[in-house]
Amino acid sequence: MEFDYIIVGAGSAGCVLADCLGRNGRARILVIEAGGSDARFWIKVPVGYGFTFSDPRVNWRYSAEPDAGLNGRKGYWPRGRVIGGSGSINAMAWVRGLAHDFDDWESAGAAGWNWQTARAVYDRLESHSERGPDGKVRIRGTGPMRVSDLGAQMHPFSSHFLEAARELDWPLTDDMNGTTPEGLSRYRSTVRNGIRCSPADAFLRPALKRGNVKVLKHALVERLLIQDGHATGVQYRVGDQVMTAHASGEVIVSAGSVNSPQLLQLSGIGPSGLLRSHGIAVERGLEQVGKGLQDHLAITHHFAASEPTLNNRLGHWRGQLMAGLQYVLTRKGPLSVPVNQIGGFIRSDATCTAPDMQVFCNPVSHSTQPSGKPLMERDPGFILSVQPCRPASRGEIAIASGDPHDAPLIRPNSLSDAMDCAAAVRAGRLLRLLASAPTIRRVTRAPKGPDISTMNDAEMLENFRAYAATVFHPCGTCRMGRDASDSVLDARLRVHGVQRLRVVDASSFPNITSGNINAPTMMLAMRAADLILDDARSMAHNT
Numbered sequence: 001m002e003f004d005y006i007i008v009g010a011g012s013a014g015c016v017l018a019d020c021l022g023r024n025g026r027a028r029i030l031v032i033e034a035g036g037s038d039a040r041f042w043i044k045v046p047v048g049y050g051f052t053f054s055d056p057r058v059n060w061r062y063s064a065e066p067d068a069g070l071n072g073r074k075g076y077w078p079r080g081r082v083i084g085g086s087g088s089i090n091a092m093a094w095v096r097g098l099a100h101d102f103d104d105w106e107s108a109g110a111a112g113w114n115w116q117t118a119r120a121v122y123d124r125l126e127s128h129s130e131r132g133p134d135g136k137v138r139i140r141g142t143g144p145m146r147v148s149d150l151g152a153q154m155h156p157f158s159s160h161f162l163e164a165a166r167e168l169d170w171p172l173t174d175d176m177n178g179t180t181p182e183g184l185s186r187y188r189s190t191v192r193n194g195i196r197c198s199p200a201d202a203f204l205r206p207a208l209k210r211g212n213v214k215v216l217k218h219a220l221v222e223r224l225l226i227q228d229g230h231a232t233g234v235q236y237r238v239g240d241q242v243m244t245a246h247a248s249g250e251v252i253v254s255a256g257s258v259n260s261p262q263l264l265q266l267s268g269i270g271p272s273g274l275l276r277s278h279g280i281a282v283e284r285g286l287e288q289v290g291k292g293l294q295d296h297l298a299i300t301h302h303f304a305a306s307e308p309t310l311n312n313r314l315g316h317w318r319g320q321l322m323a324g325l326q327y328v329l330t331r332k333g334p335l336s337v338p339v340n341q342i343g344g345f346i347r348s349d350a351t352c353t354a355p356d357m358q359v360f361c362n363p364v365s366h367s368t369q370p371s372g373k374p375l376m377e378r379d380p381g382f383i384l385s386v387q388p389c390r391p392a393s394r395g396e397i398a399i400a401s402g403d404p405h406d407a408p409l410i411r412p413n414s415l416s417d418a419m420d421c422a423a424a425v426r427a428g429r430l431l432r433l434l435a436s437a438p439t440i441r442r443v444t445r446a447p448k449g450p451d452i453s454t455m456n457d458a459e460m461l462e463n464f465r466a467y468a469a470t471v472f473h474p475c476g477t478c479r480m481g482r483d484a485s486d487s488v489l490d491a492r493l494r495v496h497g498v499q500r501l502r503v504v505d506a507s508s509f510p511n512i513t514s515g516n517i518n519a520p521t522m523m524l525a526m527r528a529a530d531l532i533l534d535d536a537r538s539m540a541h542n543t
């Protein structure tokens with residue numbers, strides 16, 4: 001078990017790394033994944049998101065600690081535990097983020113990371129499936145990640161959301177990933193020919209064909225092996241068997257924003273006090289490991305509709321049968337489109353220097369079953385949801401014990417920064433404005449749950465505390481920065497003070513980006529591979 005690179009985690013970042021590091025066909029790469037195969041119907045079918053949302057066979061199903069800012073509620077935190085990671089169970093929205101998000105990475109000490117660099121990497125990462133004015137579908141770009149405009153398959157009700165934006169004088173844009181990201185548009189999705197295009201489909205599968213990449217499934221990495229300040233390999237468990245694997249090059253931790261800091265801490269890299277309190281010998285005291293947790297919270301309101309929505313088709317067995325048949329025969333129809341259909345970046349206030357809210361409008365409503373699984377309602381309904389883009393509050397991830405099988409503690413610390421409370425109120429106001437647009441009023445039978453139309457600012461904040469929930473974008477828990485006082489990684493994603501060890505995943509973000517974070521995570525991993533290969537070349541040159 002001797003490799004050049006060992007990658008912990010076959011998620012969004014890990015799959016990109018496995019492919020990009022192994023393209024020369026020579027580097028021997030081991031990818032170790034705690035979960036199993038992604039060959040599952042509900043992973044492949046775009047609307048299957050609701051089924052994997054709480055399925056323990058593919059999901060870590062974490063629970064956050066009671067969150068004071070959210071009235072002491074404990075948030076449910078799904079994370080992918082399967083080949084493809086969270087990229088195999090996510091809602092498939094592809095959102096690059098806004099230019100200033102990446103310029104802020106550079107300002108935070110991640111030299112070389114800025115919008116110009118990020119944009120160039122996105123261009124290599126993506127290929128776009130778009131419908132031209134003649135109605136024909138064209139592919140633009142040659143990157144492995146397929147990003148599709150599924151407008152033709154979206155529910156007709158979705159057009160009301162765009163009409164409402166026009167009535168409110170909100171900007172409209174053709175594509176929030178294009179040159180004019182501000183405004184409402186159709187979400188672009190990681191779907192290829194009606195099937196989810198996960199990081200595993202786009203990157204890991206092609207990599208495996210080359211023969212120099214090996215994947216271990218159902219293997220939990222319990223700790224990193226560190227010798228004289230160098231990472232030399234990993235200890236992992238498959239069932240009852242504990243084994244080791246060694247890397248002559250580097251160990252790259254891509255276990256995601258919850259598990260990467262957990263693994264570092266279990267391996268003696270983290271806040272010294274925390275490690276000692278759990279009887280873990282300190283290899284490298286690094287106070288910022290697990291700190292700096294950021295996440296997006298969204299406030300969501302459901303409305304009963306006076307016109308048919310997706311509920312009319314998918315909330316009834318007859319409609320489900322028809323949609324299933326259509327999907328099996330043509331790969332089209334309601335099962336081929338994720339539920340996030342319309343949305344985008346909007347300024348909640350004319351004084352904002354950049355869009356500060358992300359909007360989601362879905363032509364469907366659902367309730368949550370006791371198991372946590374969303375259940376599509378039978379009567380027509382729709383959802384409006386608004387998410388402050390750049391929260392300032394910081395939480396943390398901390399091991400609960402020295403046992404790698406114990407879930408770490410997730411402390412989101414939501415709304416602990418006053419700026420986030422103000423943003424929560426603006427999010428509520430924006431949602432109310434959208435709900436009051438003439439077209440939305442016309443298709444609304446009644447609000448379900450609290451009526452936002454009559455709330456004052458204090459009630460709006462209380463409503464956010466009572467109902468806002470994570471939209472599953474934790475990041476920043478092993479972030480890049482200047483030095484060990486403010487971060488875990490340098491700008492080349494190397495762990496401060498430990499040789500041959502990097503963390504490459506959403507935990508490496510210096511700050512959260514304005515939108516969904518799968519695209520930025522994969523972009524980060526693609527550039528990380530460039531940096532790792534550059535460093536290997538320089539080292540070979542110098543020896």
Ligand SMILES: Cc1cc2nc3c(=O)[nH]c(=O)nc-3n(C[C@H](O)[C@H](O)[C@H](O)COP(=O)(O)OP(=O)(O)OC[C@H]3O[C@@H](n4cnc5c(N)ncnc54)[C@H](O)[C@@H]3O)c2cc1C
Pocket residue numbers: 008009010011012013014032033034035053078079080081082083084085086087089090091092093094095219220221222254255256257259260263471472473474505506507516517518519521
């Ligand atoms: C329900 C849900 C919906 C989402 N919707 C969207 C969306 O629509 N658009 C978007 O842009 N983003 C979305 N996201 C977020 C996005 O998918 C994630 O941020 C992104 O996939 C994170 O990538 P990652 O590489 O950091 O971690 P992950 O993709 O989570 O990968 C980490 C991998 O490491 C494995 N692992 C962890 N610990 C160990 C260990 N000790 N040993 C071995 N393996 C280990 C895990 O099993 C996992 O496979 C969503 C996330 C979720 C959970």
